[in-house]
Amino acid sequence: MSITIKDVAKKANVSIATVSRVLNNSNIVEEDTKKRVQEAVRELVYLPNNLGRSLSIKRTEAIGLILPDLFGEFFSEVIRGVDQTAQHHKYHLLVSSSHDDRKEIETALQMIRGRVDGLIIMSADIDVQTINKNLPKSLPVVLLNCQVDDTSYDSLNINNYYGAHQMVSHLINHGHKSISIIKGPVNNHDAEERLRGYRQALRDGKAQFDSELESPGDFSEASGYDAARTILKKKTRPSAIFAANDSMAIGALSAIQEAGVQVPEEIALAGFDDIPIVQFVKPSLSSVRVSINDLGVLAVNRLIQAIREKNKFIKQKTLVPVEVIPRESCGCPKPPRIPFYRTISN
Amino acid sequence: MSITIKDVAKKANVSIATVSRVLNNSNIVEEDTKKRVQEAVRELVYLPNNLGRSLSIKRTEAIGLILPDLFGEFFSEVIRGVDQTAQHHKYHLLVSSSHDDRKEIETALQMIRGRVDGLIIMSADIDVQTINKNLPKSLPVVLLNCQVDDTSYDSLNINNYYGAHQMVSHLINHGHKSISIIKGPVNNHDAEERLRGYRQALRDGKAQFDSELESPGDFSEASGYDAARTILKKKTRPSAIFAANDSMAIGALSAIQEAGVQVPEEIALAGFDDIPIVQFVKPSLSSVRVSINDLGVLAVNRLIQAIREKNKFIKQKTLVPVEVIPRESCGCPKPPRIPFYRTISN
DNA sequence: AATGCTTATGTAAACGTTTACATTATAATA
DNA sequence: TATTATAATGTAAACGTTTACATAAGCATT
Numbered sequence: 001m002s003i004t005i006k007d008v009a010k011k012a013n014v015s016i017a018t019v020s021r022v023l024n025n026s027n028i029v030e031e032d033t034k035k036r037v038q039e040a041v042r043e044l045v046y047l048p049n050n051l052g053r054s055l056s057i058k059r060t061e062a063i064g065l066i067l068p069d070l071f072g073e074f075f076s077e078v079i080r081g082v083d084q085t086a087q088h089h090k091y092h093l094l095v096s097s098s099h100d101d102r103k104e105i106e107t108a109l110q111m112i113r114g115r116v117d118g119l120i121i122m123s124a125d126i127d128v129q130t131i132n133k134n135l136p137k138s139l140p141v142v143l144l145n146c147q148v149d150d151t152s153y154d155s156l157n158i159n160n161y162y163g164a165h166q167m168v169s170h171l172i173n174h175g176h177k178s179i180s181i182i183k184g185p186v187n188n189h190d191a192e193e194r195l196r197g198y199r200q201a202l203r204d205g206k207a208q209f210d211s212e213l214e215s216p217g218d219f220s221e222a223s224g225y226d227a228a229r230t231i232l233k234k235k236t237r238p239s240a241i242f243a244a245n246d247s248m249a250i251g252a253l254s255a256i257q258e259a260g261v262q263v264p265e266e267i268a269l270a271g272f273d274d275i276p277i278v279q280f281v282k283p284s285l286s287s288v289r290v291s292i293n294d295l296g297v298l299a300v301n302r303l304i305q306a307i308r309e310k311n312k313f314i315k316q317k318t319l320v321p322v323e324v325i326p327r328e329s330c331g332c333p334k335p336p337r338i339p340f341y342r343t344i345s346n
Numbered sequence: 347m348s349i350t351i352k353d354v355a356k357k358a359n360v361s362i363a364t365v366s367r368v369l370n371n372s373n374i375v376e377e378d379t380k381k382r383v384q385e386a387v388r389e390l391v392y393l394p395n396n397l398g399r400s401l402s403i404k405r406t407e408a409i410g411l412i413l414p415d416l417f418g419e420f421f422s423e424v425i426r427g428v429d430q431t432a433q434h435h436k437y438h439l440l441v442s443s444s445h446d447d448r449k450e451i452e453t454a455l456q457m458i459r460g461r462v463d464g465l466i467i468m469s470a471d472i473d474v475q476t477i478n479k480n481l482p483k484s485l486p487v488v489l490l491n492c493q494v495d496d497t498s499y500d501s502l503n504i505n506n507y508y509g510a511h512q513m514v515s516h517l518i519n520h521g522h523k524s525i526s527i528i529k530g531p532v533n534n535h536d537a538e539e540r541l542r543g544y545r546q547a548l549r550d551g552k553a554q555f556d557s558e559l560e561s562p563g564d565f566s567e568a569s570g571y572d573a574a575r576t577i578l579k580k581k582t583r584p585s586a587i588f589a590a591n592d593s594m595a596i597g598a599l600s601a602i603q604e605a606g607v608q609v610p611e612e613i614a615l616a617g618f619d620d621i622p623i624v625q626f627v628k629p630s631l632s633s634v635r636v637s638i639n640d641l642g643v644l645a646v647n648r649l650i651q652a653i654r655e656k657n658k659f660i661k662q663k664t665l666v667p668v669e670v671i672p673r674e675s676c677g678c679p680k681p682p683r684i685p686f687y688r689t690i691s692n
Numbered sequence: 693a694a695t696g697c698t699t700a701t702g703t704a705a706a707c708g709t710t711t712a713c714a715t716t717a718t719a720a721t722a
Numbered sequence: 723t724a725t726t727a728t729a730a731t732g733t734a735a736a737c738g739t740t741t742a743c744a745t746a747a748g749c750a751t752t
Contacts, residue, residue, distance in 0.1 A: 017733080029731085047481070049460045050461055051401045056708080076422030092457045094439075097426065111408075114399075351738065361701065362740095363704095394739075395737090397739085400707090
């Protein structure tokens with residue numbers, strides 16, 4: 001049905017080997033035959049089949065990216081970073097998303113296997129067993145923000161501890177002595193690390209340390225709202241609140257404003273993640289930005305290295321740097337707005 | 347190096363054909379040998395190679411998605427819709443993005459070709475020639491928001507005309523008789539259609555029709571700002587402004603507020619695209635929402651149909667429905683906020 | 693006991709490439 | 723002119739599957 005290298009060979013009156021050589025511009029083919037082959041290629045509109053090629057050369061020149069349920073800007077940015085870096089290394093990207101349970105991840109792994117030379121997996125609840133069972137050990141893998149202890153895989157994780165530490169230290173530098181935290185869900189690794197960073201920053205900054213200052217939360221806007229209400233009712237009100245993520249910070253902001261309390265004059269506020277909305281709320285929210293782009297770049301670079309070295313090198317765990325973005329809610333001036341969105345009509 | 351079907355065959359003392367039959371659970375294989383083969387598969391941790399399989403069955407069971415530069419929520423939503431629908435049809439998704447110029451699109455097409463059974467292309471400036479030159483005519487293709495007139499390809503486009511018409515009609519229903527438009531860039535197809543919808547809505551609603559009411563713009567926030575300032579200075583000020591996209595509407599909002607004019611009391615405002623920020627500005631902006639999810643679902647469904655029917659059926663152009671989302675800026679109450687973001691810590 | 697019919701398994705071709713190796717043609721050397 | 727080195731091309735195996743067809747074994751029928 002479709003035109004193959006054989007058709008070209010026949011038309012140009014050469015062997016398929018010669019055609020292949022012309023296509024991969026091997027230099028040992030005579031100018032005249034080269035012309036003839038190229039002519040045939042053009043006339044027949046021959047398009048080489050990547051499958052056959054990959055099978056033969058045992059490389060696909062593509063890398064895979066497995067994501068959890070794709071939602072919002074965050075994953076879009078991950079894809080963007082990964083794709084650009086992959087392209088830079090002349091690799092294609094194969095994305096598979098929306099895998100929330102273990103079963104779906106398994107099928108995704110099975111599907112992608114053989115189609116890529118390496119794989120980046122981002123999934124909160126994947127375990128080493130699942131990977132081992134569904135992927136050949138020869139396939140290079142990089143884990144992105146997964147919580148696996150296994151040392152046999154490369155992994156990249158957000159530096160939650162450092163980010164929280166920096167943000168809280170920043171608040172301390174603003175002169176705050178009594179800083180509350182609205183915590184994330186228990187047993188959530190990101191949340192635990194952020195809490196750890198908060199506590200250490202208090203110690204390091206010689207600020208007040210008190211379990212009374214730690215309010216529960218679950219990363220939802222509603223829990224941030226509730227926590228802030230409770231905090232405001234306390235007899236000794238803290239002068240600042242650090243929410244373990246932006247959603248809770250936004251919920252807290254609503255509660256604070258409803259109570260008629262001024263941010264940052266009467267109480268300062270900061271979040272974590274630097275989701276786009278935080279620039280648009282009033283006052284704009286200070287937050288900790290994860291360079292999602294870096295995340296993708298690092299992951300791909302590591303993967304490409306693994307591919308090049310045939311997966312034979314020491315695996316390592318890497319912490320991705322984060323950055324405090326001070327805005328109005330902690331008492332800093334509002335920085336110039338970063339255009340974050342591009343729409344279809346732009 | 348890696349375990350193939352041959353190794354399994356040897357270990358189980360059967361032919362590779364039998365192994366293949368067991369793997370694809372053909373029912374004509376005896377229970378006893380089946381057991382033996384499965385045992386061998388387990389012991390060797392055999393993982394079938396998709397490439398060989400695809401080459402043999404002449405299907406990849408994957409579809410491709412070519413996107414322009416990936417930025418922001420919009421494309422993330424497109425991918426999401428496409429991936430979910432693809433998965434529903436048991437197809438994999440291969441995404442390739444960041445293709446801004448023709449050259450990059452060409453390499454993307456060449457790379458993806460052979461790896462997918464069908465392709466969705468979303469690119470403002472792709473032309474039919476490029477497609478024809480780089481893809482076999484047998485490969486099913488669906489164009490998403492591309493501006494090609496060629497009838498040999500299926501295409502999906504946003505219903506800009508209808509959306510603008512609906513939005514402007516909505517303003518008319520609010521009692522506005524004099525409605526300005528801030529236009530998009532000249533020669534931009536989306537912009538032209540939105541203008542056409544605006545004009546027709548005025549006629550249909552018997553509202554004032556005057557070229558004075560049409561201000562130039564280029565879809566940028568700055569141009570919206572400028573346009574609004576000009577509009578406010580006119581001796582006969584319109585009672586409403588329809589911006590051809592949300593970015594311009596946000597720019598216009600800034601200008602209006604700086605002038606101390608109340609929205610929507612003194613002047614109503616509406617945009618187009620329903621980008622996420624519009625829910626968070628004060629007052630929240632009425633806009634026209636493009637169901638991006640529908641876009642993906644429709645595209646995939648059409649593509650799968652094309653694949654099933656081997657690309658032999660009548661191609662068609664489809665308009666994707668849009669929906670007016672009334673908010674405070676046109677005088678409607680603020681609707682409950684839709685959670686749009688999910689962050690890494692959620 | 694020979695024949696035919698199932699049923700299970702094996703053989704080998706096919707899918708579309710690349711590439712090691714073999715062959716031929718050409719030119720250079722003795 | 724015969725020999726050898728070099729350059730261009732061809733042959734065929736390999737990559738890992740699936741599957742049409744061939745074969746063999748078992749069994750029922752005559």
